Amino acid sequence: MREICLMGGTFDPIHYGHLVVAEEVRQQFSLSKVLFIPAARPPHKTDKIISDPIHRVNMTRLAIASNPYFDVSTLEVERQGLSYTIDTVKEIKKIYGVEKVYFITGADAVLEILSWKNAEELLSICTFIAATRPGYDLHQLADTLKLLPKEVLKNILPLEVPALSISSSDIRRRVKEGKSIKYLLPEAVEQYIFNTKIYQS
Ligand SMILES: Nc1ncnc2c1ncn2[C@@H]1O[C@H](COP(=O)(O)OP(=O)(O)OP(=O)(O)O)[C@@H](O)[C@H]1O
Numbered sequence: 001m002r003e004i005c006l007m008g009g010t011f012d013p014i015h016y017g018h019l020v021v022a023e024e025v026r027q028q029f030s031l032s033k034v035l036f037i038p039a040a041r042p043p044h045k046t047d048k049i050i051s052d053p054i055h056r057v058n059m060t061r062l063a064i065a066s067n068p069y070f071d072v073s074t075l076e077v078e079r080q081g082l083s084y085t086i087d088t089v090k091e092i093k094k095i096y097g098v099e100k101v102y103f104i105t106g107a108d109a110v111l112e113i114l115s116w117k118n119a120e121e122l123l124s125i126c127t128f129i130a131a132t133r134p135g136y137d138l139h140q141l142a143d144t145l146k147l148l149p150k151e152v153l154k155n156i157l158p159l160e161v162p163a164l165s166i167s168s169s170d171i172r173r174r175v176k177e178g179k180s181i182k183y184l185l186p187e188a189v190e191q192y193i194f195n196t197k198i199y200q201s
């Protein structure tokens with residue numbers, strides 16, 4: 001394998017927004033593997049209450065089970081400290097011996113890329129695929145990205161994906177309010193959420 005694509009996220013829970021983006025990227029870039037990496041401690045969410053990583057890994061495994069190109073890595077869950085992407089990309093390169101690493105982010109996340117740990121180094125060893133999500137159209141994204149330095153810009157590829165207005169926070173809120181979450185995420189994940197009652201307290 002020469003290239004690998006990573007999809008990092010809190011995945012609390014994973015939903016069809018994540019899955020559609022990953023499948024679209026896999027197809028458009030003809031990739032043989034997309035690795036979903038649940039972040040143990042997402043660096044920009046230290047003030048937020050996040051479900052136990054075990055639950056988020058379990059849900060991610062259930063969600064990707066039917067796609068032979070998708071896999072889950074527990075690398076960040078096993079690592080101590082905050083889940084910095086630079087550390088993950090370096091580790092992945094070592095483990096898989098790949099020449100090229102892609103990292104999928106939503107357009108909202110990529111606009112904050114310069115605040116990530118060692119952003120310049122990260123952008124030199126990894127290509128970011130910035131998927132447009134609802135509210136962030138591609139033209140608006142391109143205009144904003146123009147503000148970034150040229151060296152950074154060449155390693156960020158904006159990509160239009162079928163827009164799904166789904167977010168994990170909305171799903172958690174719906175569960176708390178006793179509303180339906182059907183068709184927002186895979187049925188196995190929906191069952192897991194109801195069996196474990198993770199979002200009900
Ligand atoms: N509906 C969506 N379409 C495209 N990208 C998405 C979508 N939802 C999340 N993403 C992207 O997937 C990555 C992981 O997202 P994350 O696990 O934080 O989910 P989230 O739905 O954004 O969660 P929350 O609502 O709790 O902030 C991020 O890069 C985010 O921008």
Ligand SMILES: O=C(O)c1ccc[n+]([C@@H]2O[C@H](COP(=O)([O-])O)[C@@H](O)[C@H]2O)c1
Nearest residue numbers: 008009010039042043044084085116117
């Ligand atoms: O490395 C960083 O500094 C960094 C800062 C913010 C987010 N990230 C990563 O970006 C991915 C999406 O994060 P989030 O918080 O939107 O779920 C996840 O893999 C995080 O670990 C990484």
